[in-house]
Amino acid sequence: MIEIATEVDLSHPPARIWRALTEQALLAKWFAGSESVGDRTLLRTAGLPGYDADTEVEVVELRAPERLVLRCREADRSTRLACDLTPIGHGSRLSVREVLEEGDWDADRRAEQHERAVTGRLPAILDWLAFQEVDLRRAEGGLTAELPVIPLAPPRGRTARRRALLLAGVLAVLGLAAGATVWATRPAPTTPAAQPASTPSAPLATSAASSGSPRATPSRPTPSATRRSVAPTPTASASPTRTPSARPPAAAPLAASYETVSDRVFGYRGQVVVSNPGPAARPDWTVTVTLGDDATVGSVNGAEATQNGPVVTFTGAAVPAGGSATIRFDVRDPDLTATKPEGCAVDGAACAGL
Structure with missing residues (x-):
């Protein structure tokens, strides 16, 4: 039994990859064109590297969006093709395995065709499909309400003249009232304050010492005994000891x-x-x-x-x-x-x- 296996990590969700594997229009863009023949599908693989004729495909197992197993017949050759999708952290992992059950094939050329399709054309189609799924439309909403506009028409006739005269009278009264208010509230002029007259200072009376009064002899202070302070004996300070820094642990071999x-x-x-x-x-x-x-x-x-x-x-x-x-x-x-x-x-x- 000869097996061809190809595995690739794709930055797309399993549902999108499943569409590319099962929808005929998308399958034709990255692998081969197809058409329905009864309950089977015919892949137009004639002329592709590793293929000698078109391939008739029958679904053996279908578990969306995880596993798809097909039985493929191409001229006198029969193979079993399994596609498995596994979610991973940044997307999905696609594993494609084809096993030869009957006949013979050029496995090397066929593996090269599978690898080119899965690692080259399929990611490009998935990127295109992801772009198609993005909604780029913008809503173009109009005004939700209209405010009424009231025109301000100028007054006409006698009414207009009366209003003008009344407005002029009111302005004149307001002007007079404002002037009176300013006049009443103006600050009063200030007069300089009189400085007080300077009074001559009386001479200080000095009492003359009488000749008969004895002079007081000042007493000298007795010197007090001084105390000798004992200087403290310096204490030798202990020199700090250095603590060696811990070395990082050696890296273990891989x-x-x-x-x-x-x-x-x-x-x-x-x-x-x-x-x-x-x-x-x-x-x-x-x-x-x-x-x-x-x-x-x-x-x-x-x-x-x-x-x-x-x-x-x-x-x-x-x-x-x-x-x-x-x-x-x-x-x-x-x-x-x-x-x-x-x-x-x-x-x-x-x-x-x-």
């Missing part, structure tokens, strides 16, 4: 394990889980995977990848303390027996599982 998620003719899908047992997050980690001769890495989830010869280097965000990071990658290998890489290491330490 550990990694490898697992082959699925394999197929001319390739497989691998997974590396990087674990951080330490008490602090670990940035700047590196995972290296050594592939076989002429093997190349395809789509990668969970890290950035660069390939230099057979060695593929993965780097990514910091691994949280006590947490892990998962890397999944597709490998195309011309060796029919290859189901895993030849080597795997994280920061130089070998991965478990190989």
Whole structure:
């Protein structure tokens, strides 16, 4: 039994992806045109890479919006295609698996067609569909009420003249009243206050000392005994001792394990889980995977990848303390027996599982 597996993380909800998988108009935009033939559907796959003719599709299992299983017949070939949708933190994970049940196929070309459709055209259609679901219309509401406008027409005839004369009389009376009020409330002129006459000061009478009165001899103060203050003896202060600062704990080495998620003719899908047992997050980690001769890495989830010869280097965000990071990658290998890489290491330490 030969199986082709493709998995991709999409930043869209499962309901939207389900529409793209099951509605004929949307399916034709990213995979192939289709039409209903009785209780079955005919996909126009003739001419697509890995397909030799149109494909007749029969629904085997339908559980919206989680799982869709189809039985596909293409000329003398029969396959079983399963699409599974799983919600994840930032969207959904789509897993597509096709198993050959009868006949033969070019699995490598067919896998390439699936990968291009699922990782290239499908995300573009989902973005377009998300844009179509946004309501960009604006309500154009008019006025909800109209206020009546009353024109102010000028008075005419004798009535107008009487009103003008009355208004002039009122203004004149108001002017006179205001003038009288100002006159009555004006401040009175102030006269300078008379300064009091200066009175000559009487000379101070000095009493002459009589010649017969004895002079008082001033007594000298007796010096008091002075006390000698004893200076306190200085006490030696203890010099402060320095407490050595605690050093941060040494970072624990990362550990990694490898697992082959699925394999197929001319390739497989691998997974590396990087674990951080330490008490602090670990940035700047590196995972290296050594592939076989002429093997190349395809789509990668969970890290950035660069390939230099057979060695593929993965780097990514910091691994949280006590947490892990998962890397999944597709490998195309011309060796029919290859189901895993030849080597795997994280920061130089070998991965478990190989």
